[in-house]
Structures are given as structure tokens and as C-alpha cells.
Amino acid sequence: MSFPTQRSQRLRSTSALRRVFAETRLTPDSLVAPLFVKGGIAERTPIASMPGHFQHTLESVVKEGRELAERGIGAAIVFGVPEAKDPRGKGAYDASGIAQRALSALKDELGDGFVCIADLCMCSYTDHGHCGILDESSSIDNDETIDLYGRIASSQAKAGADVVAPSGMMDGQVAAIRSALDARGHRNTPILAYAAKFASSFYGPFRDAAEGAPQFGDRKTYQADSANADAALRDAALDLEEGADALMVKPALGYLDIVAAVKQRFEVPTVAYNVSGEYSMLMAAAERGWIDERSAALEVLLSIRRAGADLVITYHAKKAAEWLA
Ligand code: PBG
Numbered sequence: 001m002s003f004p005t006q007r008s009q010r011l012r013s014t015s016a017l018r019r020v021f022a023e024t025r026l027t028p029d030s031l032v033a034p035l036f037v038k039g040g041i042a043e044r045t046p047i048a049s050m051p052g053h054f055q056h057t058l059e060s061v062v063k064e065g066r067e068l069a070e071r072g073i074g075a076a077i078v079f080g081v082p083e084a085k086d087p088r089g090k091g092a093y094d095a096s097g098i099a100q101r102a103l104s105a106l107k108d109e110l111g112d113g114f115v116c117i118a119d120l121c122m123c124s125y126t127d128h129g130h131c132g133i134l135d136e137s138s139s140i141d142n143d144e145t146i147d148l149y150g151r152i153a154s155s156q157a158k159a160g161a162d163v164v165a166p167s168g169m170m171d172g173q174v175a176a177i178r179s180a181l182d183a184r185g186h187r188n189t190p191i192l193a194y195a196a197k198f199a200s201s202f203y204g205p206f207r208d209a210a211e212g213a214p215q216f217g218d219r220k221t222y223q224a225d226s227a228n229a230d231a232a233l234r235d236a237a238l239d240l241e242e243g244a245d246a247l248m249v250k251p252a253l254g255y256l257d258i259v260a261a262v263k264q265r266f267e268v269p270t271v272a273y274n275v276s277g278e279y280s281m282l283m284a285a286a287e288r289g290w291i292d293e294r295s296a297a298l299e300v301l302l303s304i305r306r307a308g309a310d311l312v313i314t315y316h317a318k319k320a321a322e323w324l325a
Contacts, residue, residue, distance in 0.1 A: 024306040026298065028072035028324060032117065032271070033317035035076045036209045037061045039091075039098035040083035049205035050276060051283045053315060055081055061102050062109045071321035075115035077165060077313055078102055079210050081124050088133050089125035093151040100159035107160035117192060118161035120152050120177070121168045123212035130214055131168035131222065140222060146173045150180025157186040165248065167194040169222040174242035192271060193244035195236035196258050199223035202251045202277030209276065229258060236262055244268075249309075251275040253300065256307040263308030272309035274300065279315035294323055 011021045038045070038055040045055045056064060065076060080099025082091035091097045099118060106116050122145070123131045128138075132145030145168065153164045164181070166173045174193050181189050199220045207213040224232045236247050247266060249259045250273035263270040282300065286293035297316045304312045314320065 026302050028321035029074040031317040032075045032313040033068050033073055035061055036079045037102040038081040047209045049208050049280050058105050062105050065106045065110055069110050069114045073317050073321050077117040077119055079119045081211050085127040089122035092122050092125040093155050095155055103159040103161050115162045117163040117165050118156035120164050120166040124210040128215045129212055142170050146170050146176035149173050150176050153177040154180050154184040157189040163190050163192050165192040169197055174239045174244050178243035190245035192246045193239040195239040195247040196232035196249045197223055198226050200251050202275050204277055205280045206276035232258055252304045253278050259307040259309050269310050271311040272304045274314040
């Protein structure tokens with residue numbers, strides 16, 4: 001059978017037609033901006049490996065939040081970088097810790113019209129840089145860690161976090177956080193679970209930003225293996241059973257198959273994290289004139305949305321919102 005009159009190019013022939021017939025749309029409210037806030041600094045500090053990004057002060061983070069909201073971005077994910085670290089990551093659940101202070105300052109400034117997501121992990125708070133606390137043999141003590149995650153979650157919700165996003169990849173973390181939140185009067189605080197988070201080489205620049213690189217070993221015993229899709233989907237299913245309200249896949253670009261599978265299989269809000277290394281790689285090429293930043297970044301974001309992500313966490317959020325205006 002042939003279709004002599006069928007021509008794919010008809011619907012592409014003008015930019016107006018392409019716009020109207022686009023299957024996937026990119027809007028500022030589908031983008032989430034990561035924000036780093038550091039304790040004890042007088043001025044915001046540029047992050048060398050992430051051009052255009054800063055470790056913020058409490059003042060500058062509020063200003064940045066305001067600018068994001070003005071550009072139509074609907075949410076930010078907040079990472080605290082404490083002044084001092086210790087083996088048990090105490091700053092992570094301190095009521096006056098840097099993340100808690102930033103969350104309440106952002107909420108005071110922006111009110112209910114802007115969603116503040118709190119990243120929930122210990123790697124920037126522990127002196128060894130692992131995402132949990134260690135036992136005598138320097139392995140992660142999973143169960144003690146998830147008890148502390150419950151404390152972190154409650155302190156973040158109390159400070160004003162609209163959503164908590166556990167990224168430490170401990171077993172049972174979602175259930176532990178759900179019960180801690182419920183017990184402390186935060187039944188309505190949703191959990192965005194970093195459900196399929198792979199042990200990736202693309203987190204390097206983030207570890208500069210959050211000062212959370214492991215001081216020994218790596219994260220391969222708790223983060224997912226890049227070779228494994230089934231195992232990642234099993235983890236995601238467990239997170240849902242434990243009470244996750246939305247699922248995250250991270251990184252995004254090398255894992256679009258996982259984004260698509262999570263969206264199709266679970267039919268829950270699906271978030272993809274276009275991570276630091278993916279951003280820095282694009283920026284490095286753009287700085288050399290090897291690719292065009294604007295068209296490449298928008299193409300990346302569109303691809304992640306096309307794969308099935310409802311929301312994309314991206315270091316290009318602010319610029320993309322300007323480009324899309
Ligand atoms: C903390 C955390 C990491 C990222 C988000 N939360 C780093 C890691 O797991 O080492 C990475 C984000 C990025 O690279 O942009 N557990």
C-alpha cells in the first residue's frame with residue numbers, strides 16, 4: 001500500500017506550523033532550578049565548574065528565588081552547604097541549619113506561589129562525604145541513617161519545605177521519612193523520591209558546588225548501577241510502595257530509556273534531573289564555540305520532556321525561561 005500524497009514535510013514547512021504542531025512543549029513551569037546555599041560566607045561565590053552558578057548567601061538565594069519566580073519558574077530544589085562538617089552530619093537536621101534557614105527565607109519572600117523542594121541527604125554535611133553515617137567498618141549504617149533522614153525531613157518541612165526529595169539512596173528511606181513526617185504533623189508534605197539514581201560520573205561539578213565528594217571509596221554500593229534498568233525500576237516500585245508521591249530519574253540524558261519506562265509503567269509524576277556534568281559539558285563546548293548554547297540546551301530539555309518527564313531539574317532553568325519568554 002502506498003500513500004502518494006503523504007508528505008512529512010508539509011507540517012514542517014513554516015515556523016508557525018512547527019510551533020502549532022509540536023507534540024512536546026517546553027514551558028518555564030516544567031523546569032526546576034537547583035540552588036546552593038552556603039553557611040558563613042559574606043558574598044555569593046561562583047562555582048568554577050558550573051558557569052553562571054553560585055554558592056549563595058541567604059540574601060543572594062532569596063534574590064535568585066525572586067528572579068526565578070518572576071520568570072515563571074515554578075520550583076527550586078535547595079541544597080545546603082554547611083560551614084562545618086562532622087561524622088554524623090548534624091548540620092543536616094539542625095533546626096537552624098543552613099538549608100532550613102534558606103527554606104524559611106525563601107518561603108517568607110515568595111509565599112505559596114513558589115514551590116521549595118528540599119534535597120534530603122547527608123553528603124555535604126558529613127566530614128567523610130558519604131550520604132549516611134558509617135559503622136565501625138566504615139560501611140554505611142543504613143538503618144541508623146534512615147532514622148536521621150526522618151529527622152532531616154521533619155526539620156525541613158518545619159522550616160517551610162513544600163516537598164522533600166531524599167537523594168541518599170538508602171533502603172527503606174521513603175517509608176522512614178513518610179512515618180517521621182506523619183508523626184510530626186507533616187502529613188501533607190509530599191516526597192519526591194530520587195528513585196532511579198545511578199552512580200554516575202556526571203555528578204562531579206555538583207560535588208564542587210555542594211562540597212560533598214566522598215573522601216574515600218565511591219557511591220556504587222548505594223546508588224544504582226548504570227548497566228541495570230530492571231533493578232532501577234524495582235527500586236522505583238519499592239519507593240512507590242513506601243509512599244513516594246513522585247519519582248525522579250537521575251541523570252537524565254544517558255537515562256532517557258529509564259525516564260520513559262518510569263513514566264509509562266507507574267503513571268505518576270516523573271521528574272528527571274539533568275545533572276551538573278550534563279550542564280558543564282554543554283557549557284564547555286559552547287564556550288569553545290563548538291555548539292550553540294541556546295539551541296543545544298533547549299534541545300536537551302525538550303528531549304527529556306519528550307521521553308516522558310513532567311518536570312526537569314536543570315541548571316539551564318533561568319536562561320531557558322528567558323529564552324522561552
Ligand atoms: C546528593 C546529591 C548529588 C546530586 C544531587 N544530590 C550528588 C551525588 O550523589 O554524588 C547530583 C546533582 C548533580 O550532579 O547536579 N546525594
